[in-house]
Amino acid sequence: xxxxxxxxxxxxxxxxxxxxxxxxxxxxxxxxxxxxxxxxxxxxxxxxxxxxxxxxxxxxxxxxxxxxxxxxx
Numbered sequence: 458x459x460x461x462x463x464x465x466x467x468x469x470x471x472x473x474x475x476x477x478x479x480x481x482x483x484x485x486x487x488x489x490x491x492x493x494x495x496x497x498x499x500x501x502x503x504x505x506x507x508x509x510x511x512x513x514x515x516x517x518x519x520x521x522x523x524x525x526x527x528x529x530x
Contacts, residue, residue, distance in 0.1 A: 459503075459504050460475060461506055461509075462500075463475065464508060464513055465478060465511070466485055477489050479492075491520065492519070492521075492524070496523050497527065498527055
């Protein structure tokens with residue numbers, strides 16, 4: 458069974474999901490700027506089974522394509 462990621466999590470939590478956000482105040486499991494054009498999530502290749510991304514993609518600017526490539530990785 459692979460990892461489950463909740464990207465742009467904010468304060469919303471789901472059972473068995475790791476939370477990824479760029480705001481340290483929401484206390485994410487991974488503190489990552491999702492709009493960074495050099496994004497590299499601290500996870501192994503092909504290790505993610507499921508991704509939740511509610512109301513996050515519309516906030517991503519020039520880092521959108523790099524984020525999509527990283528999520529595919």
